[in-house]
Amino acid sequence: MITMATDLGKGPASYSKCMIRQGSDLCYARCNLRGGVDDATNQAPEVASFHQPSNLNEEHGNRMNERAGSFQGSYSEAPILMDVQTPLRVLGPADFADHLRNRYPSLVRDELTLMLKEQNAKCQREINNARVNIQADMIKFIDKLMTSLSSRCICCSARGFTDCPARAVAIDTSPADTMTTLAGPKMPGVRLDMSACKGDMSATRVVSEVLPDQQQAKRPRHDDDLLETLKEGILQFARHTMQEISERFIDLPNDGSTTIFGEKTVGLPGRKYVHQPGFQTDPWIRGVVPCPPHPYVSQLLEEYFATAEPEDLSRNYLVHENPRFIRITGLALKQQLVGDVLIDHEMMSVIIRRYCQADQEADKHSPYLTWRHPLEPEFSSLVLSEQDYLHTMSIQKALGAMVLQYDITSAQLLFTPVPRPEGWIVIFWDMVACVIHVIDPMYSKNSQPLITEPRDEIIAWKLHDALFKCFHEYYAGWPVKKDGWKMNFLALADSIFTRNESGACVIHITRHFNEKKLKIPLTKAIAECLITHHRIQEFKVQIV
Structure with missing residues (x-):
């Protein structure tokens, strides 16, 4: 100076x-x-x-x-003697982006610049989250500290005080009366159209502005009505199927000699404890896929049914009793396997049983394990008709551990065919990926989106709940949880099929679906051979 x-x-x-x-x-x-x-x-x-x-x-x-x-x-x-430094201006992600744009204008659209901006935004987010978490932890810590001090405090009570200063005071979080304003009556007047349109467009705009509240009030009611309509249609069709099957076996005695359709039991089977769960690999990797039958056998069967007498076709050609009693007449075989009639509930059950036996015959190295486990259509019919499926003997035999010859907990894939008015569909449960695959053979890769998808979704979730209820009652420690599943609608067919062809296509899908795609594509040429294979497998079903 x-x-x-x-x-x-x-x-x-x-x-x-x-x-x-x-x-x-x-x-x-x-x-x-x-x-x-x-x-x-x-x-x-x-x-x-x-x-x-x-x-x-x-x-x-x-x-x-x-x-x-x-x-x-x-x-x-x-500068050596300056103790107080001037604070820097608060910088943010926008300053970082401006710096990159001003200093390196040629790299504004480069991938490296975008990666730097993204990383900078992530860092800022983590810093903000850390700041919020630190403040929340400090609030919890001060409450915990004061609670500890007030619980150990003896000086206040010794001096005659009824309360301790370190004790927390309850905070009233309800809004104060002074912060609320009562809504007054609506002011009379006419809504003015402030748009630039004239003529009829102005009147239309005014109407559209008045109606949204009414439409929003009606929309949930419309959705509920549609949902109830879909559920009622599913229930009525399932009960109609149950009534039709029950009439077929009305002549059977209910004396316990065999398990009939819908037969109930009082108790539940003992639970099996699952200690070390594991999944079996698919048959294509292990090379245990059943060989296809010889075509000349199918030709002989077709010639026989073409020349058979009506009296001969009226008798029972197939009778099987496990897991429940089924009988198939020769006329049903001729109409559904030789003719073009839709495969019915009982025929589908017999074919599913036979293919399950074929899988066990081919896999001789590990007969006590299985990669896929079938559920007959009776399961979906009982569940969708709101019957007591837990105490049904056939369901207990199909899912219980006391009757099955292999460990069902090793199955990666469970499936069941489901009848509908439009035809058959098949539902798969992938126990590894926790995904429900709903496959409709009439939904091809070149067709329009499904109009029955909302109803099929309701069916799939209802069967999913029923399946895991059975697992909960029949097993202890089932390796897969019920929650967290996803649903997927797949289009696997390469051709467009009709309703009467849906049954044979569903059986083909259950045989060649590997959780992702079909090992053998589903085309019209393949569909002509499907009935041939099913016709031969019908007569090879074994009494087990």
Whole structure:
């Protein structure tokens, strides 16, 4: 700091805009800020005895050099003594993006720039989350600390106080009365159309602005009505199927000699404990896929049914009793396997049983394990008709551990064919991926989206709940949970099939679906061979 002692008027002019005085006219002392006051006093004689210039110009030049040197020295030393630093402006992701755009304009659209912006945004998000979590932890910590202090406090009670200052006070989170404003009556008036349209368009706009609240009030009611209509249609069709099958076996005695359709039992089977669950690999990897039958056998059967007498066809050709009693007449075989009639409930059950036996025959190396487990159509009919399926003997035999010859917990894939008015569908449960596959053979890769998808979804979720209820009652520690499943509607057919062909296509899908696709595609040429295979497998069913 320079202290002016005297004012002797104007000094000599120079290139600068300020008045510069001669050194002999000033009385000052330069202080060394590092050394303190003592160093400043020691430098005073040195300042008084500096070199005298020979002329005015030399004097003026030396004086300017001294001033510049002293200014540079004081400027370089000043930041060392600054204790308080100026805070930086708060920066954000927008500043980071502006910096990239201004400094590197040619890389604005580059992938590296986008990655940097994304990483910067993630860092900012983590910082904000960390700040919020720290504050939340501090709030919890202060409550925990004060609770500990108030619980151990004895000084307040010793002094006669009823409450402790460290004890928390309940905070009323309800809104205050002063913060609420009662809604007043509506003001009479006419809504004005502020749009630029004229004529009929203005009237239409006013009507559309008045109706949304009414439409929103009606929309949930419409959805509920549609849902109830779909559920009622599913229930009526399932009960009609149950009534039709029950009438077929009305002549059978209910004496316990065999298990008839819908027969109930009082108790439930003992639960099996699942200790070390594991899944079997698919038959294509292990090479245990059953071989197809010989085609000449199918030709002989077709010729026989074509020339058989009606009296001969009226008798029972197939009778099977496990897991429940089924009988098939020759006329049903001729109509459904030789003709073009839709495969019915009982025929589908017999074919499913036979193919399950074929899988066990082919897999001789691990007969106590299985990759896929079938559920006959009776399961879906009982569940959808809201019958007591848990106490049904055939369901207990199909899912219980006491009757099955293999461990059902090793199955990766469970499936069941489901009859509908439009034809058959098949539902798969992938126990590894927790995905429900709903496959309609009439939904091909080239067809329009399904119009029955909402109803099929209701059916699938209802069967899913019933299946895991059976697992919960029949097993302890089932390896797969009921929740967290997804549903998938697959289009696997390469051709468009009719309703009467849906039964044979469903059986083909159950045989060649590997959780992702069909090992053998479903085409019209393949469909002509399906009935041939089913016809031969019908007569190979074994009594087990």
